Amino acid sequence: MKSVSLYDTTLRDGTQGEGFQLSMLDKLRIAQRLDAFGVDYIEGGWPGSNPKDIEFFQEAAKLDLKHARLAAFGSTRRANVAVEDDGQVKLLLEANTPVVTIFGKSWELQVTEVLRTTVEENQAMIRDTCRHLKEHGREVVYDAEHFFDGFKDSPEHALATLQAAADGGADCVVLCDTNGGTLPSEVMQICMQVKERIPDTPFGIHTHNDCELGVANAIAAVKAGGAQIQGTINGYGERTGNCNLTSVIPILQLKMGIEVVPNLEGLQSLSHFVDDISNNPHFARAPFVGRTAFAHKGGMHVNAVQKLARSYEHIEPGKVGNSQQILVSELSGQSNILIKAEQLGVPLEKGSDEAKAILARVKELENEGYSFEAAGGSLELLILRQLERYEKPFELKEFHTSYRLYRDGHQPVCEATVKIFVGDEAEYIVDEGHGVVNALDRALRKALIRFYPEIEEVSLLDYKVRIVDGHDATAAKTRVLVVSGDGESSWGTVGVSENVIEASWIAIVDGIDLFLQRKRRAGQA
Numbered sequence: 280m281k282s283v284s285l286y287d288t289t290l291r292d293g294t295q296g297e298g299f300q301l302s303m304l305d306k307l308r309i310a311q312r313l314d315a316f317g318v319d320y321i322e323g324g325w326p327g328s329n330p331k332d333i334e335f336f337q338e339a340a341k342l343d344l345k346h347a348r349l350a351a352f353g354s355t356r357r358a359n360v361a362v363e364d365d366g367q368v369k370l371l372l373e374a375n376t377p378v379v380t381i382f383g384k385s386w387e388l389q390v391t392e393v394l395r396t397t398v399e400e401n402q403a404m405i406r407d408t409c410r411h412l413k414e415h416g417r418e419v420v421y422d423a424e425h426f427f428d429g430f431k432d433s434p435e436h437a438l439a440t441l442q443a444a445a446d447g448g449a450d451c452v453v454l455c456d457t458n459g460g461t462l463p464s465e466v467m468q469i470c471m472q473v474k475e476r477i478p479d480t481p482f483g484i485h486t487h488n489d490c491e492l493g494v495a496n497a498i499a500a501v502k503a504g505g506a507q508i509q510g511t512i513n514g515y516g517e518r519t520g521n522c523n524l525t526s527v528i529p530i531l532q533l534k535m536g537i538e539v540v541p542n543l544e545g546l547q548s549l550s551h552f553v554d555d556i557s558n559n560p561h562f563a564r565a566p567f568v569g570r571t572a573f574a575h576k577g578g579m580h581v582n583a584v585q586k587l588a589r590s591y592e593h594i595e596p597g598k599v600g601n602s603q604q605i606l607v608s609e610l611s612g613q614s615n616i617l618i619k620a621e622q623l624g625v626p627l628e629k630g631s632d633e634a635k636a637i638l639a640r641v642k643e644l645e646n647e648g649y650s651f652e653a654a655g656g657s658l659e660l661l662i663l664r665q666l667e668r669y670e671k672p673f674e675l676k677e678f679h680t681s682y683r684l685y686r687d688g689h690q691p692v693c694e695a696t697v698k699i700f701v702g703d704e705a706e707y708i709v710d711e712g713h714g715v716v717n718a719l720d721r722a723l724r725k726a727l728i729r730f731y732p733e734i735e736e737v738s739l740l741d742y743k744v745r746i747v748d749g750h751d752a753t754a755a756k757t758r759v760l761v762v763s764g765d766g767e768s769s770w771g772t773v774g775v776s777e778n779v780i781e782a783s784w785i786a787i788v789d790g791i792d793l794f795l796q797r798k799r800r801a802g803q804a
């Protein structure tokens with residue numbers, strides 16, 4: 280048996296966070312992934328809240344979960360209502376889950392001001408509801424809402440509410456830092472007192488991230504003997520979110536030697552899955568699972584990690600399914616360039632003229648406003664050009680763009696003409712587009728297709744414009760970042776100019792040029 284169980288509330292408390300909505304089918308898919316990953320409890324929702332959650336539990340019963348136990352969430356019975364007659368408690372039982380989690384009030388202020396009842400009735404509500412659910416054969420988790428605030432206000436009152444849950448037969452009492460304002464030292468101290476005063480019922484922890492201490496507080500509780508951690512994948516949840524399980528899990532497993540999941544390597548992919556399914560962007564700087572969690576940019580760091588990865592990495596990235604990234608920028612040393620060149624199959628010597636020239640060119644261009652971090656394609660071209668492993672596929676003679684807006688209600692027209700040379704042959708093409716950049720992209724492709732039919736495979740996936748230096752207002756330098764793809768891979772290219780059309784042109788041309796260079800080099804290999 281595990282010494283600490285993982286209780287996931289992504290499907291309940293996670294959905295209380297702004298911008299995190301899940302359909303019933305999304306919830307089912309996430310539940311399956313959580314089960315496969317080895318989470319012990321999955322809180323699916325609150326049946327007393329909405330029809331979607333009622334339906335979820337009906338469908339989830341058919342899931343054939345291999346490991347996790349499903350929990351339905353709700354509150355204690357209402358004040359002055361018999362527990363058998365409480366509609367919300369009935370729905371909790373009708374959800375037919377092996378586990379039911381109920382929350383109740385620990386803070387006297389909440390009892391008198393929010394519930395507007397007496398301390399005695401509140402304790403009866405907790406005790407009766409736990410007992411009733413136990414009598415119906417459920418494993419009962421009792422979430423002590425506002426426990427730490429309640430304890431700081433009156434330890435005796437807060438402990439008496441826990442005792443009421445224990446008397447009602449709760450299997451675990453979970454201390455909640457509902458407002459997220461408690462410090463790890465306080466959590467530790469209070470948890471130790473709970474352990475001493477209620478020794479026969481295991482305690483767990485449920486924290487919120489309002490002081491960015493959700494994870495630290497959960498770890499402090501485990502240090503004090505906590506047996507369950509409640510949290511969400513990627514920390515989604517009410518306000519600033521809940522304790523982030525994608526951080527807690529590797530901390531427990533890799534730093535504290537507490538085995539909680541069988542395949543930690545699946546962590547990053549689980550994190551991306553939940554982002555994707557909820558249509559949220561991935562948080563690049565997320566510890567352990569973020570894209571940049573093991574990305575090295577400073578030249579000195581890159582030099583060191585090449586010699587010894589753990590010189591700047593606190594764990595092996597592969598242990599959580601992540602990988603080391605090396606970035607090239609104005610902060611690079613030759614080591615960054617050497618690694619990139621090696622990856623391109625053109626190894627370079629440290630101290631060689633080529634390595635020095637490439638590094639100098641990167642620094643010069645970054646000073647002009649280029650950024651190679653997200654433009655690996657442009658960096659690849661820069662290296663090939665410097666090493667004379669590059670054949671120019673075409674020469675631009677001229678391009679022209681126009682945008683015509685009619686006052687009589689006609690659709691505006693965006694037009695581009697492009698004149699290029701491939702060897703001695705000229706091609707002069709005009710095309711229209713949704714905007715001038717689109718027209719330019721279309722005209723260029725049309726002009727090239729006769730010479731390079733393979734460019735049919737390339738499409739433009741993303742286009743971003745950023746002002747490099749804002750002080751020149753509309754004459755400021757712009758950086759355009761383009762992502763192109765061929766269905767198998769994608770690559771970023773960058774262009775910089777005071778003119779956004781020219782910056783776009785540079786980035787688009789590099790995107791197509793790189794594709795042609797790669798094809799040519801693959802053909803030679």
Ligand SMILES: CC(=O)SCCNC(=O)CCNC(=O)[C@H](O)C(C)(C)COP(=O)(O)OP(=O)(O)OC[C@H]1O[C@@H](n2cnc3c(N)ncnc32)[C@H](O)[C@@H]1OP(=O)(O)O
Nearest residue numbers: 325327328329354355356357358382383384393394424457
């Ligand atoms: C800390 C947490 O995250 S707890 C979970 C919070 N999550 C949610 O609220 C999401 C789901 N909630 C809902 O769908 C709705 O709020 C419902 C269906 C549960 C309740 O809706 P309504 O009956 O319209 O009540 P409303 O939301 O306005 O007010 C909550 C009521 O619950 C009572 N209540 C609050 N906590 C408890 C408790 N632990 N035990 C019993 N009653 C409680 C409040 O006193 C209030 O009743 P009152 O107005 O008679 O005093």
Ligand SMILES: CC(=O)C(=O)O
Nearest residue numbers: 382422424425455457
């Ligand atoms: C129960 C719960 O979600 C909280 O107290 O934060």
